Amino acid sequence: MALDSIREDEHSEESLKLATIKRLFGRLVEYKKEVIKVLMLMIFIIGVSVVNPIFIKIAIDTYVVAGDIRGLLMLAGITIVINFLSKIAIKWRIVIMSKVANDVLMKIRQELYTHIQKLSFNFFDKRPAGKILARVVGDVNSLKDVLINGVVTLIPDFLQIMITLVIMFLLNARLAISAIILLPFLIGLMYISEIKAHKKWRIFRKKNSTMNAFIHEDFSGIKVVQSYTAQKKTSEDFEEILEEHKQSFISAIVLNDLFWPIVEISWGAGTALVFYIGVSLSSAGTLEVGTLIAFTAYITMFWNPIMNLSNFYNQLIMNLAGAERIFEIMDMVPDVMDETEAVIMPPIKGHVEFEDVTFGYEEETVVLKNVSFKVKAGETIAMVGATGGGKSTIINLMSRFYNIQEGRILIDRLDIAKVNIESLRSQMGIMTQDTFLFSGSIKENIRYGKLDATDEEIIEAAKSVSAHSFIMACENGYDTKLNERGTKLSVGQRQLIAFARTMLSRPKILILDEATSSIDTHTEKLVQKGIEALLEGRTSFVIAHRLSTIKNADRIFVVDNQGILESGSHDQLLQEEGIYYNLYMSQFKAGA
Incomplete structure (x- = not known):
């Protein structure tokens, strides 16, 4: 894989879309009880929506024509009750699927994070941190709606289309054919557009990753940017990256937005044709008015889930690139x-x-x-x-x-x-010139060398490298909070804390890689005794440019x-x- 800079889009491998879809939705197998519960609720919801037009037909052709008020009121009562229960079922299935989707995303993100930590330095050498962050956060977040709608939309809406189609043909085959006459055209267009749309969304994901990488690097080096008054230059660079990001999104979204008018045109054309034929049949006395009204309701019930499925299909194509980028990393085998x-x-x-x-x-x-x-x-x-x-x-x-x-x-x-x-x-204990301190207290940073260390052990380690005095002079001593990288401390103070952390780990082999390069001469003299104590009895490797420190x-x-x-x-x-x-x-x- 070629080296990725913050200004270059990532190089990723093409993967089989069907395999990615199976792998993504395979995550729901663990939640089959919840999924089955949601599907049962959806069957009830679909059943209610399907019988509503039938109730309208019965109300008009049976009770209204016969003047049966009592029967009409009973039918109305039943309709109100089942529709009220349907609304509760809709709310319930949304809650269940939201919990399932969030749980799946949490596990994917945890697995991805854990796997990335196992990858060798080669992986990190070839990617800016911002691009890795984009996969762990942005790409994982993009899968939420796909997982929810995969259960809530795909299966139930497909089932509703089949049921509605059967009822429409049972009511009147001629009207049914008129209603769906443009459906094959729509399916063919979706298939053709999918190929181009998926490529465009992959490009968008790469541009999004590049933008994240630039922001991360720029803010991490904000001191350098401001020191050299380079804000205007970095703003111009960011504007250029942002424009590429915007154009990639526009290019991709155009195909998505194309589906809506096509579906609506197909829907409208089918409805107009049904009305034309239906009115003709009704005038000839071969079609009841209630049947025509019920049929028009079924047209909506047929095309509305198609609209939902089209939206889900677009959503799937849009976010499939995110799933591919996630699984691409999860499939990487560590070099070491x-x-x-x-x-x-x-x-x-x-x-x-x-x-x-x-x-x-x-x-x-x-x-x-x-x-x-x-x-x-x-x-x-x-x-x-x-x-x-x-x-x-x-x-x-x-x-x-x-x-x-x-x-x-x-x-x-x-x-x-x-x-x-x-x-x-x-x-092994490794102390480098690039001293990294985590956000948290001084005590927590030192304890990183031995996670089960007592406070007494931490203080002893700090004293041995002459860090205790300056720590106690801090506002809250060992409980003083540090920001990321400990930038509120001097370079020498950060080095001393890192020394204490290494001292606490009691390594069998000690490595000091330019560990005193950032410490001034006075501080170096203070810590030299601590270093000598640390080196005693251990195999040690010391890298130093300051040759006076290695004479012994x-x-x-x-x-x-x-x-x-x-x-x-x-x-x-x-x-x-x-x-x-x-x-x-x-x-x-x-x-x-």
């Missing part, structure tokens, strides 16, 4: 997943080994080639080198966020490709050009006067 016979990772001691590992994020681009190294349990390994050289890639592969193309990665002599992913990652590492790897170019202690590498020596001296001179 447990093998069938994956074993639970036992308590990690910390021995790490790369055996001829080759990897590239894209097939044509190799980031690491035949990389091999061994790390003893408890060792601290620092990795330095140019940006994009492969330092973070080594960490990502060790955490099994991606699958390697060649070679093996072993932890305690177990191939991590053959162990349960959760049991592996739960014993057991070994330093210089990573670049698809592999490890130099390896050794700080003193050893300085004596070799190679790449590390040049890096260190350039920083030393810059800081002098």
Whole structure:
């Protein structure tokens, strides 16, 4: 799948529409009792609507003609009672189906959300967050009316059409044929239009997704937008995207709106023809007046559900694209997943080994080639080198966020490709420079490292990384509420909270990826003792551009050009006067 940017429409696969429809409505099988109850109510409602014209015929041709007031009043009473019960049944079936539809949507959204969380980084690398959000929210919401009307409209209205058609032919076959003479034309037009309409609605869904992605990215980076006074430019870009969104909707809705006048024309033409023939037959004395009046009522009962079905058909075509986009993601198999016979990772001691590992994020681009190294349990390994050289890639592969193309990665002599992913990652602590804090209290953000941690454990972890003092200085201490990403805190304060979160998790293997890059020198000195305590007794991998922070590492790897170019202690590498020596001296001179 090609890379999707916020300005490009998503690339999605065509799917069989019938298969998508079956899959969507198959969700209702779990609620068969409720569906059957709704169908029984609908049969009663249809029965009442069908007998109403018959009651009119009887009232005119039997009681009115005979002057039987008592019989007419009894018939009127029965009609009022059954129609009142019909109104109650209509309300009841709406309530039942609304609950069912909302429950189905909730489960689809939960399944989709859970499945997306299992997908590998490749999935998220190729999609802006706004486009994923559009599927979880907008596409799922679009299915509500389809699910409700699929039961409330499709089956009952089709049943009403069949029953009404039989009664019309029993009353007068000639009039019945006149009433439905344009129906084949309507069906053919709907079939032809469906092909074009479905494609147009797929385009609209893509444009809607693109619009969501742009809004999400623009507001997430609002500080950059305002800092560079780019509001006018982003507004112009949004106006362009909005125009494309509008035009795609207009293009699709034109075909939908075409059905209404065609159905009404067919309805009107059939009714006019029935009246013409009916009046002629009535004048000739071969058709009773009550029968003609009843027949005209049945025409409405025949064409009204056809109008409803046409509307449902349009609605189905309109929202089927949303269902396709949902199931497309739900059918994606994660690139990184447990093998069938994956074993639970036992308590990690910390021995790490790369055996001829080759990897590239894209097939044509190799980031690491035949990389091999061994790390003893408890060792601290620092990795330095140019940006994009492969330092973070080594960490990502060790955490099994991606699958390697060649070679093996072993932890305690177990191939991590053959162990349960959760049991592996739960014993690793990863601290990156991109500190993400969730909306909630400081305490809740730290507890994310160990969900069952006590308040005492949280405070102890914060103290160990020198975060306790500034937290207590906040308005409500550990209960201070943070907004998304914790933007009300300084960058250094956010880093300290993330350190406390990592400290709380007590990982067997610790990874610090540029973890101190955003902390000022004063704050770094405060947290250094905490970091040393955290590193003690653990296998640790530290990525740092600030070389002064890694002098005490057991070994330093210089990573670049698809592999490890130099390896050794700080003193050893300085004596070799190679790449590390040049890096260190350039920083030393810059800081002098």
